[in-house]
Amino acid sequence: MIEATHEVTNQVPDFGDYNLYLSDTVLRAAVQRAGAQGHDEALSHYGERLGRAQTRLWARDANRHPPELESYDARGYRVDRVHFHPHWHQFLRMAFAHGMHCGAWAEPGGGAHAARAASYLLHGQVEAGSLCPITMTAAAIPLLRKEPWFGQVRDRLYSLQYDERDVPLAEKTGMMVGMGLTEKQGGSDLRGTATTAAPVGAAGRGERYLLRGHKWFFSSPTSDAHLVLARHGESLSCFYVPRWTDAGEKNRVEIQRLKDKLGNRSNASAEVEFRDAHGVLVGEEGRGIATLIEMAAHTRLDCVLGSTALLRQALVQALHHARHRRAFGSTLADHALMRCVLLDLAIESEAATVLALRLASAFDGGDNPLQQAYRRILTPAAKFWVCKRTVAAVAECMEVCGGNGYIEDGPMPRLYREAPVNSIWEGSGNIMCLDVLRALKDSPEAAAALLDALARDSAGDPLLKDAAEGLISLLRAGGSGLESAARHVARDLVLLAQAGLLRRHAPQALADIFVRTRFGRAGGVFGLGVPAAAAQGLLERAGVP
Numbered sequence: 247m248i249e250a251t252h253e254v255t256n257q258v259p260d261f262g263d264y265n266l267y268l269s270d271t272v273l274r275a276a277v278q279r280a281g282a283q284g285h286d287e288a289l290s291h292y293g294e295r296l297g298r299a300q301t302r303l304w305a306r307d308a309n310r311h312p313p314e315l316e317s318y319d320a321r322g323y324r325v326d327r328v329h330f331h332p333h334w335h336q337f338l339r340m341a342f343a344h345g346m347h348c349g350a351w352a353e354p355g356g357g358a359h360a361a362r363a364a365s366y367l368l369h370g371q372v373e374a375g376s377l378c379p380i381t382m383t384a385a386a387i388p389l390l391r392k393e394p395w396f397g398q399v400r401d402r403l404y405s406l407q408y409d410e411r412d413v414p415l416a417e418k419t420g421m422m423v424g425m426g427l428t429e430k431q432g433g434s435d436l437r438g439t440a441t442t443a444a445p446v447g448a449a450g451r452g453e454r455y456l457l458r459g460h461k462w463f464f465s466s467p468t469s470d471a472h473l474v475l476a477r478h479g480e481s482l483s484c485f486y487v488p489r490w491t492d493a494g495e496k497n498r499v500e501i502q503r504l505k506d507k508l509g510n511r512s513n514a515s516a517e518v519e520f521r522d523a524h525g526v527l528v529g530e531e532g533r534g535i536a537t538l539i540e541m542a543a544h545t546r547l548d549c550v551l552g553s554t555a556l557l558r559q560a561l562v563q564a565l566h567h568a569r570h571r572r573a574f575g576s577t578l579a580d581h582a583l584m585r586c587v588l589l590d591l592a593i594e595s596e597a598a599t600v601l602a603l604r605l606a607s608a609f610d611g612g613d614n615p616l617q618q619a620y621r622r623i624l625t626p627a628a629k630f631w632v633c634k635r636t637v638a639a640v641a642e643c644m645e646v647c648g649g650n651g652y653i654e655d656g657p658m659p660r661l662y663r664e665a666p667v668n669s670i671w672e673g674s675g676n677i678m679c680l681d682v683l684r685a686l687k688d689s690p691e692a693a694a695a696l697l698d699a700l701a702r703d704s705a706g707d708p709l710l711k712d713a714a715e716g717l718i719s720l721l722r723a724g725g726s727g728l729e730s731a732a733r734h735v736a737r738d739l740v741l742l743a744q745a746g747l748l749r750r751h752a753p754q755a756l757a758d759i760f761v762r763t764r765f766g767r768a769g770g771v772f773g774l775g776v777p778a779a780a781a782q783g784l785l786e787r788a789g790v791p
């Protein structure tokens with residue numbers, strides 16, 4: 247027997263099983279406020295399943311063994327198949343069974359969007375890659391519902407049974423839809439789209455076309471259909487491009503290769519060629535960008551949710567580590583300076599969570615101008631701000647975990663690699679900020695309602711009042727300088743909204759720290775300007791197991 251040279255001590259214990267939902271008091275309160283309490287039991291069940299140690303291992307495996315492309319079969323026939331790790335399918339099975347891809351549309355009301363958002367916040371903490379096809383499918387439904395032929399796909403889109411088989415739709419129990427916009431020459435400026443669509447017979451909505459060209463990013467390439475932007479003549483339209491044709495043959499969408507990505511590795515993102523692929527024109531002819539932008543309102547909300555989930559899980563890991571690891575005679579969490587950092591991170595997570603649920607509940611209905619503003623103005627602003635803050639916050643959480651945080655044995659590297667993608671896809675940061683300016687201009691009634699609400703919510707706090715008045719005068723001044731101030735505008739809209747929500751729903755001491763650090767001189771680094779004394783009681787709110 248080999249004698250041990252040392253005893254292992256002062257390492258942080260494993261989490262074991264815990265319920266992601268029941269342990270998150272901030273999220274649970276936000277679900278109640280959004281009127282989604284009818285979903286509480288289902289969320290608790292989902293939180294329990296996702297929180298099992300076994301489920302975390304599945305996530306690790308699905309990301310360690312990324313999907314592989316099989317272009318040709320053994321006999322040389324082109325097949326364009328993608329092989330995923332079995333645990334990838336497990337996550338999609340769970341998300342489907344929970345209705346994350348369709349529930350808010352199939353069974354609206356009762357806070358359905360808010361409840362879905364809460365499930366997203368749970369799922370995204372454990373396995374983020376599988377959320378990509380869930381998001382795209384969910385966002386495609388409101389578009390497809392407007393088509394006269396929706397009845398042909400309705401039951402499969404609303405099915406809770408995930409069907410991983412790569413067979414014609416007629417043989418399947420469930421389906422997924424992806425989206426293809428980005429080409430080699432540009433993803434933000436879609437006016438340069440080069441893929442062409444030629445009508446097979448008559449042209450127009452619901453008619454058949456043949457698509458020729460490529461997409462440079464085409465995630466979930468084996469989905470049962472993609473919504474694709476293509477050009478015919480001078481105009482761009484949106485096309486429903488199925489994986490299999492009605493004749494039961496594989497559509498001519500060739501997968502060139504799969505991207506070797508920084509993160510999001512469980513999910514497949516491909517480069518594809520359309521070689522006269524069959525497509526059906528969706529939405530108004532010539533209004534392809536507008537049609538797909540409608541879809542983007544939903545996918546952008548999901549980017550906010552995805553980042554909020556990553557931030558929450560990174561915080562959970564950091565708090566767990568700091569409460570168990572000892573240095574200089576006490577746990578890390580007992581050191582005043584560490585408490586400042588942890589509390590600041592917890593506040594960032596709470597601010598992201600309350601805003602995410604507030605945004606989601608705006609999708610649950612109510613066509614008053616303020617609800618519209620949350621959907622149309624604050625959603626892109628939050629996509630910019632929350633996704634960007636999450637990158638920095640996850641890095642800080644990793645640092646709390648010290649050297650172990652940097653090592654692939656634990657979850658932090660995956661959370662860290664995953665964080666930037668929500669900022670990039672579905673419109674990168676600058677594009678979001680420019681979209682916020684456009685939305686403020688194009689929806690004056692919604693903009694006025696939002697600015698009024700933010701000004702009202704800022705009453706009684708000089709820092710907030712100054713920020714709100716500064717923003718309003720910046721927007722009033724308008725002019726050509728506004729474009730270069732777009733990040734400023736988007737950031738302040740989000741911070742003012744978050745401050746208002748925290749002042750209403752969190753302890754005053756916490757809201758005060760948020761305001762002082764985000765609108766004062768803290769400078770954006772976590773832990774600056776936070777009083778350690780406040781941390782003791784407030785950190786309990788993070789509710790980590």
Ligand SMILES: Cc1cc2nc3c(=O)[nH]c(=O)nc-3n(C[C@H](O)[C@H](O)[C@H](O)COP(=O)(O)OP(=O)(O)OC[C@H]3O[C@@H](n4cnc5c(N)ncnc54)[C@H](O)[C@@H]3O)c2cc1C
Pocket residue numbers: 424425426427428431432433434435463464465466507510515667670671672673674675676677
């Ligand atoms: C993992 C992954 C999966 C993806 N999956 C899909 C998919 O399934 N379908 C799909 O269609 N796309 C997909 N994308 C593509 C993604 O949506 C685009 O990469 C993104 O929209 C940016 O487009 P781009 O890469 O062409 O960058 P560009 O358009 O070249 O932009 C580069 C940078 O310039 C900035 N910028 C652009 N214009 C301006 C301006 N006027 N002023 C100031 N700044 C500006 C942008 O904000 C960005 O930061 C995926 C991307 C990734 C990373």
